[in-house]
Amino acid sequence: MNNYSDKELLELFHKKDNRNYAFNLLVRKYQKQIYWHIRKIVINHDDTNDIVQNTFIKIWKNLDKFREDSKLYTWMYRIATNEAISFINKNRIKYFLSFTDFENHFANSFTDDNFFTGDEIQKKLQKVILKLPQKQRIVFNMRYFDEIKYKEMSEILNTSTGALKASYHIAVKKIKKYLTEN
């Protein structure tokens, strides 16, 4: 359906008459990746839906200014990650919750969520992942589930590949430990 490359989509977007069409194609191309990336950070579907919409509105507003120094999708991922982290921080401050309390809130919310279809082992794994510190959790999800290369992750998260590798390694070790203990 959507065989346009990012470059072609950008060219199409820059033509005034095709802006809406080009953006619609862009959303269709990346909506799932962006959605699942955010969903793994905030867990709840309704929150994810709001953040996805805000992310694409930001992309719409700034696409004109996008400099093609980085890949389009790494730029979009960066916006999505920032939006999700801002959402968490805003809510944490709003409800006076510590990071630990907020992670527990996530853990409880996904088990009550009608949109969770995993079996017991998946549920266990998700609970363990939620125990990881925020940045480690993002790195783990991006590497393990989305299979994003360290180099691209480095552009998205603005962190060195070495630090990302170390972060992923520590996350896997923690998950292994939690799984063995429970």
Added chain:
Amino acid sequence: MYNKTHKNNKDESQYLKELAPNFSKIEKKNPFMVPNDYFEKLPSIIQQKCNEKTLWEKRFSFILRPQYYVSVSLAVIVIIFILISYNKSNTQKILIANNNNIEYYAKFLTEQDILEIGDFDEETLIEILLNETNSNKKISYISEYADYKDISADDIINYLSDEEDNNIDDMINELRVTSYELRIMNYEL
């Protein structure tokens, strides 16, 4: 998304097997789901929101511009300036009007009278009271003061001294007004 093949996938799974054998056995799948038709509807919802946002920004874009804040600040400064100037000119008008009144009455008052009106002390009070006794004849022509024509200055002082909370300043103030009114009336007569 999870079926994506990456050239380093083998290395990755090997790495996991070595590092966390139990964990590597867990099937890698997405345990979450979305409502029906969610991804079919999402692009049009996003497009609609983007267009609404653009429309809003077009209508109210002037609010977002820094020039807007500069203009508003300037307008506020101008309004404050105008209000201050207006207030000043009104005060001046009142002062001029008061000066005119003084000038009007000054035609009838001697220099000594004006000085007396402006400044009172205890001695002046006594002097005024004594003068009032002399001017009682004139007062008697005015019906309002007719009953007081035989009252002397001593009577007034005694009367005021008997009053509770008598205060010399109040007395001076009362007399200042009375004296001023009487003088005006005397001259008008």
